[in-house]
Structure formats: structure tokens, C-alpha cells
Amino acid sequence: MNKKTVPIMSLTLATFFWGATFVASKHLLQYLTSFQLLTVRFLAPALLLYLFFFRPIHREFKKALSSKMLWSFGLVNFLAIYFQTQGMKYTSASNAGFITAFSVILVPLVLKVHFQRKLSTATWLPLLMSCLGIYFISFQFQLPQSYNFGDFLVFISALCYAYHITLLGELSQKFSGPTIMFSSFLVTSLLASAFSALKEWPHPALFLESSVFFSLLFLIILGGLVPYLLMAYGQKHLHAQLAALIYLLEPIFALLLAMLYLKEMFTMEQFLGSGLILVSLVWAISIDNQNEANNSKTTERPGLV
Numbered sequence: 001m002n003k004k005t006v007p008i009m010s011l012t013l014a015t016f017f018w019g020a021t022f023v024a025s026k027h028l029l030q031y032l033t034s035f036q037l038l039t040v041r042f043l044a045p046a047l048l049l050y051l052f053f054f055r056p057i058h059r060e061f062k063k064a065l066s067s068k069m070l071w072s073f074g075l076v077n078f079l080a081i082y083f084q085t086q087g088m089k090y091t092s093a094s095n096a097g098f099i100t101a102f103s104v105i106l107v108p109l110v111l112k113v114h115f116q117r118k119l120s121t122a123t124w125l126p127l128l129m130s131c132l133g134i135y136f137i138s139f140q141f142q143l144p145q146s147y148n149f150g151d152f153l154v155f156i157s158a159l160c161y162a163y164h165i166t167l168l169g170e171l172s173q174k175f176s177g178p179t180i181m182f183s184s185f186l187v188t189s190l191l192a193s194a195f196s197a198l199k200e201w202p203h204p205a206l207f208l209e210s211s212v213f214f215s216l217l218f219l220i221i222l223g224g225l226v227p228y229l230l231m232a233y234g235q236k237h238l239h240a241q242l243a244a245l246i247y248l249l250e251p252i253f254a255l256l257l258a259m260l261y262l263k264e265m266f267t268m269e270q271f272l273g274s275g276l277i278l279v280s281l282v283w284a285i286s287i288d289n290q291n292e293a294n295n296s297k298t299t300e301r302p303g304l305v
Contacts, residue, residue: 004238008285011246013233014227019225019253024215031206034085035196038078040216041188045224046182053178060179070175073167074187079194080160090150099154102132106162109245115166126280127241130248133280136273137252165247168232169240177232185224186301245281252277 002028029035050057057064064070104127111117171180206212235243252274 004285007234007237008246009263010230011238011243012249014230014234014248015247017263019250021219024219024223026217028212028219029213031202033196035192035200036201037198038049038192039055039188039189039196041219041224042185042192044216044220045228046189048183048220048225049178049182049185053176053182056176057179057182059244060175064175064179064183066173067174069167070171070180070183073164073171073180075183076160076163076167076190078188080157080164080190083157083160087150087153087157089295091154099151100158100161102155103158103161103165104130104241104248106159107165107241109157110162110166114163115170122137126245126284127161129280129283130245130277133273133276134248136269136276138273140269146227162244165244166240168235169238169243172232172236177229180216180232181228184228231249235260242284245257245277248277249281 025037032040046193087099106122153273164185168180209217234246
């Protein structure tokens with residue numbers, strides 16, 4: 001088995017869970033504001049992480065407390081979700097989906113500008129192909145109907161997500177997954193709770209209703225705790241641009257789940273777009289494997305004559 005197989009499977013599984021949380025989030029937003037939902041969604045996993053990973057979090061506490069990059073990661077996570085939520089109020093779901101996915105193209109730009117990484121021309125081709133696939137899923141073969149202020153907000157969110165992916169790649173080499181995610185969840189929940197205080201919280205009895213309770217439980221465990229830990233593990237072993245491509249599987253999973261459980265039709269354009277994303281992912285993995293093979297050859301010690 002290739003050493004990248006498990007990390008790729010980890011990110012794919014995380015993406016599947018995120019794709020499956022749409023129904024639960026939509027249901028809970030009938031009872032909670034966006035900031036109230038984010039507060040619960042990220043505070044509960046933070047407490048669970050602290051409970052189950054007490055030792056590694058405490059062992060790295062002083063180092064984490066002084067890491068500007070780690071706290072910036074939590075801030076970026078909050079801003080990405082905030083701007084996406086605000087943008088969705090003023091733009092269509094198709095526009096928001098495509099612009100958010102554009103973060104795949106922004107990842108190598110962030111790596112090049114912010115981290116001074118050199119990227120080959122070949123790495124851009126799968127990224128461009130994947131964006132074309134997302135375009136077909138969002139708009140079919142037509143042009144977008146309009147652009148507005150909401151699109152601008154979602155673009156800021158996409159830029160934040162690009163930084164989120166690249167920062168995680170850097171942090172996973174310095175901290176354990178539980179420490180990274182505990183810090184991120186804590187910062188995000190505290191910022192969200194500050195905004196959620198602007199509106200009155202619902203009565204506590206609401207959270208004991210079965211539909212609300214199980215939707216929250218699903219969102220906290222499979223929409224927060226598990227996928228983010230899988231994300232931290234996967235990006236420790238994969239390049240940021242390859243990880244970004246894997247995250248584009250989310251709309252494919254969402255489409256498949258909608259087709260299975262909501263009886264939605266899978267159009268030819270969506271089928272073509274999904275195919276382009278899958279091909280671009282396989283292409284990117286092959287490029288990554290080839291680059292790694294070339295690097296290992298150049299670092300081999302010469303044989304004795």
C-alpha cells in the first residue's frame with residue numbers, strides 16, 4: 001500500500017462527513033442563528049477534545065499559547081465561516097459553491113506569495129481542471145446570472161479557506177492534531193459566542209427535543225470532531241494543494257446523498273463536472289508521486305565503485 005493511501009482516505013472520509021452535514025445544519029438553522037449554531041458546533045468538540053486528549057494538549061500548552069500561527073489558524077477558521085455565511089444571504093448557492101471551491105486555485109498562490117514555495121507548471125493543470133468541474137456542477141453550461149456583494153464576501157471566505165488549508169499543513173508539522181483542533185475550535189466558538197450574544201438564545205428545553213438533539217450530536221461528532229481530526233492527520237502527510245483538491249469531493253458527496261435521500265436528479269452537467277474533479281484528483285496524485293520519486297532519486301547516496 002502506498003504511504004499516501006491512508007492520508008488520502010482520511011481526507012476523503014472527512015470530506016464525506018462534511019458533505020453529509022448539510023441536512024443537519026439546515027434543520028438546526030430553523031431554531032438557532034448562524035452564530036449560535038457555530039458556538040455550539042465548535043465549543044462542544046473543543047470540550048470533547050480536551051477530555052479525550054488531555055495529555056497531548058497539556059504537554060503542548062505553553063508552546064501553543066505562544067504560537068501566533070496557531071491562533072491565526074483559529075481566527076482564519078472563524079472568518080472563513082463568517083464571510084461564507086454572510087455572503088450566502090446575498091448570493092445564490094451555485095455562485096457561493098463555485099467561489100468557495102476557487103480556494104483550490106488560491107492555495108498555490110498563498111504557498112507562493114506567503115510561504116515562498118516554488119510550484120511547477122504541471123501542478124496548476126489539475127487545479128484548473130477541477131475548477132472547471134465545479135463550474136459545471138454549479139452553473140451547468142451557462143454563464144452565472146449575476147454578481148453582487150455576496151459574491152465578494154464569499155470570495156473573501158475562499159481566500160480564508162486557502163489560508164486555512166496552508167496553515168494547517170504548516171502547523172501539522174509542529175503540533176499534534178488534537179492541540180491544533182482544540183485551539184481552533186476554542187477561538188472559533190469564543191468569537192461566534194460574542195456575536196451570538198446579540199440575539200436571545202432559545203429555551204434550554206429546545207436542545208432536549210429529539211430532532212434537535214440528534215442533529216446537534218451528528219453535527220458535533222461527524223461534522224466537527226471526527227473530520228477535523230482526520231483533516232489534521234491527512235494534511236500532515238500530504239501537500240496543501242493536493243489536500244485542497246480532495247476537499248472538492250464534498251459537492252460530489254452532497255450530490256450523491258441528495259440523489260439517494262432527497263430523490264434529486266443527477267444531471268449530465270453535474271456528472272461531467274464530477275468526472276473532471278475525479279480525473280484532476282487522480283492526475284494530481286500521480287504528479288505528486290512522480291515528484292516524490294524524482295526527489296528520492298536525487299537524494300540517494302551514490303554507490304561505491
